[in-house]
Amino acid sequence: MTIAAIAWNTFREAVRDRILYSILAFALLLIGASVVVAGLSIGQESRIVKDLGLASTTLFGTFIAIFLGITLVSKEIERRTIYLIIPKPVSRPGFLIGKYCGLVLTLTVTVGVMGVMVFLLAALVDGVVTPALLIAIGVDFVALMIVTAVALLFSTFSTPTLSAIFTVAIFVIGRLSGDLTVFADQFADQALNRAIWVTYLALPDLGRFQFGSRVVQGLPLAPADIGTTAAYGLAYTCFLLLLAIAIFQRRDFK
Amino acid sequence: MEPIIEIRGLCKDFRVGFWRKRVRVLHPLDLAVQSGEIFGYLGPNGAGKTTTLKLLTGLILPTAGSAKLLGHDLTEVVAKRQIGFLPEHPYFYDYLTGREFLDLCGRLFGLRAPLRRDRIARLLRLTELQTAADQQLRKYSKGMLQRLGLAQALINDPRLVILDEPMSGLDPLGRKAMRDIILQLKAEGRTVFFSSHILPDVEVLCDRVAILAAGRLRDVGRLADILKTPTEDIELMLQRVPDGLLTSLQALAHAPLLHQPDGVLVRLPDEARLDEALRAALAAGARVVSVVPQRQTLEDHFVREVQGATR
Numbered sequence: 163m164t165i166a167a168i169a170w171n172t173f174r175e176a177v178r179d180r181i182l183y184s185i186l187a188f189a190l191l192l193i194g195a196s197v198v199v200a201g202l203s204i205g206q207e208s209r210i211v212k213d214l215g216l217a218s219t220t221l222f223g224t225f226i227a228i229f230l231g232i233t234l235v236s237k238e239i240e241r242r243t244i245y246l247i248i249p250k251p252v253s254r255p256g257f258l259i260g261k262y263c264g265l266v267l268t269l270t271v272t273v274g275v276m277g278v279m280v281f282l283l284a285a286l287v288d289g290v291v292t293p294a295l296l297i298a299i300g301v302d303f304v305a306l307m308i309v310t311a312v313a314l315l316f317s318t319f320s321t322p323t324l325s326a327i328f329t330v331a332i333f334v335i336g337r338l339s340g341d342l343t344v345f346a347d348q349f350a351d352q353a354l355n356r357a358i359w360v361t362y363l364a365l366p367d368l369g370r371f372q373f374g375s376r377v378v379q380g381l382p383l384a385p386a387d388i389g390t391t392a393a394y395g396l397a398y399t400c401f402l403l404l405l406a407i408a409i410f411q412r413r414d415f416k
Numbered sequence: 417m418e419p420i421i422e423i424r425g426l427c428k429d430f431r432v433g434f435w436r437k438r439v440r441v442l443h444p445l446d447l448a449v450q451s452g453e454i455f456g457y458l459g460p461n462g463a464g465k466t467t468t469l470k471l472l473t474g475l476i477l478p479t480a481g482s483a484k485l486l487g488h489d490l491t492e493v494v495a496k497r498q499i500g501f502l503p504e505h506p507y508f509y510d511y512l513t514g515r516e517f518l519d520l521c522g523r524l525f526g527l528r529a530p531l532r533r534d535r536i537a538r539l540l541r542l543t544e545l546q547t548a549a550d551q552q553l554r555k556y557s558k559g560m561l562q563r564l565g566l567a568q569a570l571i572n573d574p575r576l577v578i579l580d581e582p583m584s585g586l587d588p589l590g591r592k593a594m595r596d597i598i599l600q601l602k603a604e605g606r607t608v609f610f611s612s613h614i615l616p617d618v619e620v621l622c623d624r625v626a627i628l629a630a631g632r633l634r635d636v637g638r639l640a641d642i643l644k645t646p647t648e649d650i651e652l653m654l655q656r657v658p659d660g661l662l663t664s665l666q667a668l669a670h671a672p673l674l675h676q677p678d679g680v681l682v683r684l685p686d687e688a689r690l691d692e693a694l695r696a697a698l699a700a701g702a703r704v705v706s707v708v709p710q711r712q713t714l715e716d717h718f719v720r721e722v723q724g725a726t727r
Contacts, residue, residue: 163523163526164523164524164526166523167520167523167524168524171512171520174511174512175509175511178511179511241507242503242505242507243507243508243509244475245475245503245506246501246503246506246508246565247524248473248474248475249473249474249475249496249499249501249503249578250496250501250521250524250525250572251493251494251496251497251525251526252493252496252524253493412477414430414476414477415470415475416430416470416476
């Protein structure tokens with residue numbers, strides 16, 4: 163119940179912030195504009211609507227995850243609202259998980275709204291529905307859960323500015339980290355090869371969550387591939403949350 | 417009977433500066449608070465009062481030592497179920513209304529919805545916030561926020577209420593209201609442990625006090641015992657004092673005689689000198705207006721203890 167109460171309060175804080183609505187409105191505008199842009203192309207309308215729609219969903223979802231995630235804990239400490247929460251029967255891990263769940267709930271609503279709009283616009287332009295679009299958005303949502311956990315992790319010990327820099331850096335590296343496996347194969351030296359692989363495993367592989375391009379090209383999605391990617395995302399999220407809890411458990415709120 | 421708060425060797429170091437130098441802000445502290453008492457935790461700014469309260473409420477972690485709250489180790493979450501805490505300057509989620517905030521606090525204690533509704537209504541009445549209950553907290557005044565802070569500290573019907581400087585920043589009416597609430601809490605059988613440096617309030621409210629200075633416990637006990645030192649001064653007021661008597665009174669007094677509109681004030685160091693002065697005055701035909709022993713106040717004791725600690 164305590165985790166649910168904290169999660170609900172975090173969600174309520176986000177939805178009472180006008181900035182969230184501005185971001186969402188801008189995202190919906192951009193997704194809507196994809197229809198206009200698609201009208202300028204010849205025979206590529208469907209592809210452009212899906213491409214732009216999915217890209218907008220990822221971009222604004224990531225922006226919301228980072229923007230809200232970096233202040234998730236630091237704001238509670240800075241504004242001292244945590245002084246009224248921790249003395250209650252709330253464990254520190256419970257508090258952190260509650261904050262995380264609250265932000266994930268916010269993302270579910272915002273990404274959900276964007277996703278439904280992309281899906282409807284694609285159906286309108288195509289004349290047929292593409293359920294795979296929703297799967298692609300769902301898998302991408304798991305990547306957003308990782309980004310949120312990264313932001314939360316930095317938020318437990320760093321300032322919002324530094325947290326933003328670190329999280330953006332991890333996001334960019336994460337999108338490219340899949341290349342490390344190819345890079346590792348270039349070296350015959352076992353130690354170096356292993357070191358590159360360890361680096362790859364330590365960093366989140368966010369590139370593997372990009373199912374959108376396959377959907378846009380009309381290629382089928384393998385259920386096993388979806389399952390392993392989602393499982394990887396959830397496992398990595400758990401790892402980040404455990405790390406954040408370990409740091410948060412040792413913090414003094416002076 | 418087991419104390420409601422039992423602190424054993426609790427101490428806290430903070431690391432400060434670039435080189436992370438270790439500074440001890442609370443030296444090993446042993447203290448016990450009994451059930452049903454109002455316990456005052458006194459000390460000047462920076463004495464370590466808030467540090468102790470933050471340790472007890474889990475906001476900071478002890479460097480060494482332990483404490484039990486209602487028989488549970490302070491690291492156990494269950495220990496917090498029957499504790500209410502009001503921090504010195506409570507900060508709130510300003511996007512919530514007063515009612516929503518109290519509801520959130522009730523949820524954190526796992527209270528069911530009907531019980532939460534009842535408690536919230538009762539606490540809003542107690543703190544006179546009914547009319548502002550559905551306003552966002554960003555529109556509350558400082559006094560209203562302090563009262564809401566008290567309401568959230570009582571939402572779980574706690575056996576132990578910990579208040580950090582509850583009178584701080586309140587106007588005289590607010591202080592009076594806070595004193596009344598604290599006395600009411602005691603009448604309901606709760607234990608109140610509060611820090612303060614507003615000594616007149618402490619003197620009126622507390623059964624026992626502890627004095628902390630420079631992170632060390634200086635004194636602890638019942639107010640009557642702490643202040644039960646021999647009288648410091650006896651003031652004798654006389655009228656119709658002949659000139660010849662003035663010289664002998666001055667010889668007995670330990671301070672210059674004071675000529676006041678009501679007569680002559682003689683300040684004597686002890687009862688033996690008082691007897692001598694009274695005999696001399698009556699023999700000389702002076703009239704005795706009053707004899708007032710000047711007892712030590714909590715403030716005198718506090719100043720002496722704190723100055724002793726800083727020397």
